[in-house]
Amino acid sequence: MHEFSLATQIMESVLEFAQAQGAGEVLKVRLRVGELACVEEEQLRFCFHSITRETVMEKAELEIEPCAAVVHCLHCNYEGPPKYWEGAIAGTLVPTLQCPRCSRGADAVKGHEFEIKSVQFIHSTPSHSTA
């Protein structure tokens, strides 16, 4: 359950950013999450909304943009989508590091992203200065 610590990191970064920008209310946080980043979206959303209560980002929408994995094979120079494991018992597709072309070991060049892409906010108004 590292989604909690990831959500904490998102919150800290966004709050710091929001303060520097003089944001009154954060409306939306856009994330870019790689296919190989090991992040469970539902859990992340739950943690995010739980910990941001009573902050300027408590009503913020969390938008998650998935980022597809790309592998590169040093043996046959293939670069593209990974081979997926059909025999896996997980509910979702399981990407592998097996080269789809030559079946040898490939490296992941994309898919480990876990980034805050952008933040949407409105400025604070002088009359709206609740704690």
Added chain:
Amino acid sequence: MTTTTTTIPTIQASPEEIYDIELEHSLLEANAKLAKENRAVLDRRGITAIDFMGAIGSGKTTLISRLVEKLKPKIGVAVFNGDASVSTDYDKVAGQDVPVVQIATVNGCHLDANLVGKALKKIDLGKTGLIFIENIGNLICPAEFPLGSKARVVVVSVTEGPYMVKKHPHMFLGAEIVVINKTDLAEAMGVSIEELTRDVHTLNPAIKVIPVSCKTRAGVEEVASALLAI
């Protein structure tokens, strides 16, 4: 309050105006940067660090203990024990007369490069050639948090059942060596080591898989040689 901002040219945003600002801020970057720093410290001194990952009870500590026994006469070994709170693993390895640092994550579910960097300051690096870092017993989280180690070992054991690898595919994508432990119990468990090996290679053909029984010490020598060759 006196105002000092009058001399600074400022563009005042109109209230309620919506801003959308690109941040492009990587949340894993801070850890990745510290991991690189750890690695640089180690490389400069010719020290190899190995990260051990695996479920609770898979035999990480026992394997490390066996490896220490084997490698201590050849090379200066130190051990970092990551644990949420207890020190039983620390006590086990500390009895072997090698430097041991307990890294308590309290409620954290994985070690991070910052904690490992702090642990590096607690040992005499001049007398160290090899560091074993035992990660928290968790098969999902540590995968995305590099520590600065040169190689990652995943310890699975046959007592975790036949679907161990299929259930936790992520952990194997970033590892160099997989130790299948408790092979002495494979028959009793009805678990096929060949099948577990095949699953690992389906995910990542570049991984070296070594069947081991920490109890009988079968395969421990092979792990030790593989680590020295890294």
